[in-house]
Amino acid sequence: MRKVLELPVDIFTKYPAKVKHKSYQSVYQAGSIKVFGDSKQTEENPDSLGCYLVLSGRGCDEIFHILNKQGYSFGDLFWRCEWLYGSEFHFTRLDIAIDDRNETPYFTPEQIQRKCEREEFIGNSNSYRFVESSYTEYCDTAKTVYIGTGKSNLSYRFYDKDKEVSMKYQKPYEEIGSWKRTEIQLRENKAHTFAMLFKDNPLDLGKLAFDLLAGNLRFIIPDEKQSNRSRWRTCQFWKRFLGAVEPLQLHIETPQSxxxxxxxxxxxxxxxxxxxxxxxxxxxxxxxxxxxxxxxxxxxxxxxxxxxxxxxxxxxxxxxxxxxxxxxxxxxxxxx
Incomplete structure (x- = not known):
């Protein structure tokens, strides 16, 4: 029997707010934790029910602190929501970040870009694009590689987190150290399904994330003797990454408040x-x-x-x- 989980609602402040394409009129906010509610009365929702929880990366840190202090985990929070609201409880988006802080990274965004340009990858989507950002005198340009469209139910981002942090906090790139980030973005049913898997396996987020990557995205080595690309071998950097990176924790401490x-x-x-x-x-x-x-x-x-x-x-x-x-x-x- 699980303990009853209660969040301290007295720390939230209410503001008028609007959410694009949604009918919520108010936001209850504590730090970076936002809960949108007070939905407009409509024919589909005559009782003005429902709310919408939004957690940025910093919001995840803050709610983790609240949960951890009471001896709870994110799995407990998800279980409680499902128990209270059943099928009415639904994830619309979930972002998972995998950080590679090794001095010599498993791969760089430049390597991913070259693989995409040569079409040496197999994924749930064939679309990709590149973004290059200038980070002033603190470091050179940083690359971001997107695979999949922003509206697809499963997409990926690979980017130079070290250079982003260098610019944001105005620190020399050398002080940050190598930091490459892989992000998996899930939407709608894929987001909800993954969240429910995590709810039942709260200590296995890393395994779940890598299983998801291994099953949906693969960077490959061309083989002139083989016309079927699905039979091309997986490239070495991707095999090493999936097999050697430490399990991911959902809670990642932010360096500064x-x-x-x-x-x-x-x-x-x-x-x-x-x-x-x-x-x-x-x-x-x-x-x-x-x-x-x-x-x-x-x-x-x-x-x-x-x-x-x-x-x-x-x-x-x-x-x-x-x-x-x-x-x-x-x-x-x-x-x-």
Whole structure:
């Protein structure tokens, strides 16, 4: 018999919101965890029932923290949803990331690109495209290879996570270390089926992910003697990758919280410099007709985006006791 799982609903703040192609009118948000609800009354939904949970990568980290603190896993969460809502509970999208942090990666996006250009792969989709991004002075360009269309039920992305992080956090590429990411994107029935497999096998996500890759995508070596491409041998880098990478954990710690990003913006964007200047003028009674910092702060309220960063931060450091004060300030509205 499973324990009853209850999420702390008091940490959520309600906002008006709209979701494209859906009828939800409100979002209940805590940090990066979002639950859309209050659906419009329609002929198909006369009782305005239903909700829509959206978890980004950071949202997964935050809800993992909440679950783990109570001794629960994502498998428990999925089981609880299925038990409560049966066939009405459905996954619409699920992204799985596999990170290769080896100094010498199993493969690079450039290798995947060459395989695609030569049509040396067999998958559930033959479509592919490449995107190249410039990451300024911190590193050279980064490549992303997409196999499958964005709307297909199963597609893949291969990209330079190290270069993305280098740009995002303005760190030299060498400090990040080699970091290549493979992402599997599942939609609709494939997403739901995979989630239910994971629900029943919460410790086997890595095996499930690699089984999925092995069964649906293969990079191959041309064989002039064999006209049937399905009989071409699997290339060495793909065999090594599927057979040697450590099992994937659903929970991956993010290197920095969103408040640290805001702190960097404060320090580097000139905001603190301006505050220091106002304090200097006030200290020397040289404000003239300008307002004091203290008087301005009395009218400032946390914006929804910044307030939710604070809520996420407080949840991660086990200071939920301060969350109601942040929520109260956000509800008062005012200048953000």
């Amino acid at each position: 969103t408040l640290l990003e805001t702190q960097r913006w404060l320090k580097e964007g000139g905001v603190l410099s301006a505050v220091k200047g106002f304090c200097f003028l006030e200290e020397h009674e040289a404000l003239g007709g300008l307002e004091r910092i203290e008087d301005m702060l009395k009218r400032i309220r946390y914006s929804p985006s910044f307030g939710n960063k604070m809520i996420g931060h407080l949840s991660r450091i086990n200071r939920e006791d301060l969350i109601p004060y942040v929520q109260d300030d956000m509800k008062k509205g005012g200048v953000s």
